[in-house]
Amino acid sequence: MIQLIEPAFYGTRMQQLSVPMDIGIPFPPPVNVEFTFIDLFAGIGGFRIPMQELNGKCVFGCEFSLHAQKAYNLNFGESPFGDITELDPTVVPKHDVLTAGFPCQPFSISGKMKGFEDTRGTLIYNVFQIIALHQPKVVFLENVKHLVHHDKGNTLKVIIKDLEELGYVVSAKVLNASDFGVPQNRERIIIIGHKTKKFDFTKLKTKPRQTLKNFLEQNANFEYLNEPYTLLADYKIQPSGLIFIGYRNKAIRKAGVRAGTENLSRVHKQPNRIYSSNGLHPALPSQETSGRFWIHHEGTVRKLTIKECYNIMGFPNEFKMINNTSELYRQVGNSVCIPMIKEIATEIKAQLL
Ligand SMILES: C[S@@+](CC[C@H](N)C(=O)[O-])C[C@H]1O[C@@H](n2cnc3c(N)ncnc32)[C@H](O)[C@@H]1O
Incomplete structure (x- = not known):
């Protein structure tokens, strides 16, 4: 039976959306909760789907695009908080895992050697503030591969150094979605921090390469x-x-x-x-x-087709798409490859939680 859930509105600056709630929620929270997480820069919930499948309960979400909020609401029955720069970190509940596919915003660092304060004015600074206050067991970040080269490698170095200053043991690796069962050549950097242990990327289980033709629709416009x-x-x-x-x-x-x-x-x-x-x-x-x-x-x-785009990002068939074509395309292109995130999250659970 499909569970109906009242939308949870986080914080005070929630936007009221006109998504009807009397329709089924495709991705309700898990029944047997094993850990909690927060979903920053949540987009359409590419992190949330696999984290919930692993019995993670989302206790806070943040996303400022109204279109993405609509899709999130329709699929999870909850509306995320809006602009992270207006978020008071004390309203964020305690959580085990912090996830963030933070926007690849050009980063300029003041270089005043003040640790994470140097990133003030960038969105990662807002993430660091939440980490500093709540000290989650695990920090799970994702970004485009280009972050490795941005500012001659300095940006990534600063992010890692700041996480270390916040008390984390950090590991980072560029992974390709094509190694995790989807026919897409999509490389992303994954950064994982834990209080005492180093995440071992070599334990990730990869899958044989797929071909695009097996993910295509037979009949469509x-x-x-x-x-x-x-x-x-x-x-x-x-x-x-x-x-x-x-x-x-x-x-x-x-x-x-x-x-x-x-x-x-x-x-x-x-x-x-x-x-x-x-x-x-x-x-x-x-x-x-x-x-x-x-x-x-x-x-x-x-x-x-748009449906095929969602297929090659690993979105389940039950995912409800809303908004016009260019918005749907933007949202899926911004999202994460779900099977890759699921494999990483599975290993996070096994190694770090
Ligand atoms: C790279 S996408 C992450 C997508 C997400 N991981 C998913 O699975 O769909 C970054 C997201 O951050 C959101 N964003 C950008 N600036 C923001 C801000 N100041 N506060 C909250 N969300 C923001 C964008 O709207 C975008 O959806």
Whole structure:
């Protein structure tokens, strides 16, 4: 039976949303609670689904996009607090695990050697304040791979150093969603802190690579490519698992392109590239305009449907999608790959809780 839950409004600045509550909640809290967590920068709940599946109870959420709040409310029956910069950390309940897929905001650090105070004015500072006050057993952070290189590696170094100053043993690793059962080449940095133990990434169980074609819909309102394109007779699987099989016949990049190299993916702007459904899909971006990639599947060239985008992020079929197409696309591109988060959370539970 589907459980009906009254929405919980956290804090004082809750936005009232018009999501009807007399419909079933696909992801109610677990019955046998084994640990608690908070869901910062919650988006549409990519952390929350796998954490709940592992019997974690979410005791606080924070997300300022009204569209994402709507989707969150519809799927979890609760509305997150809004802007984290307006959050009084004392209203956050005690919790075992703090999760945050914090926005990849350009970071400038004052460098005054004041520890985490140096990050004041950035969103990670607000996360550190919650950690300082509540000292959760585990801190579980996620960000784009580029964080490793941002400001010549300084940004990541500061985040790790600050967590250490807050009393955590920290480990970090770049992981690829394609190693966890979804056909997407999506690399993300995962940072994990615990009070005494170092998280062992080598214990994560990986899965064989999947191919995109097994995650596609059979019947839908497909958007086919309706203009000239070139398919390569000679193509190969790239080490990443992508198969660049063709391109729209648009102008190629000029700078640094040698004659005879137009069959290489990098000379074609992202929205012009075509990838085979026999390989992986490139990482879904958070803006539809920056390129929903074309795929070559069963002799046709088309775009992924929104449902297929949610499939290759590992969202369960019961997940309720709300909002217009470009908003849905933004939300899923911003989210996390659920099977990868679930495997990490499983190991967090086994090693650290
Ligand atoms: C990278 S996404 C995280 C998505 C999430 N992990 C998920 O599974 O959907 C970052 C999120 O932070 C939210 N955000 C950005 N600034 C914020 C702020 N000041 N307070 C609260 N949320 C914020 C954005 O709206 C976005 O949904």
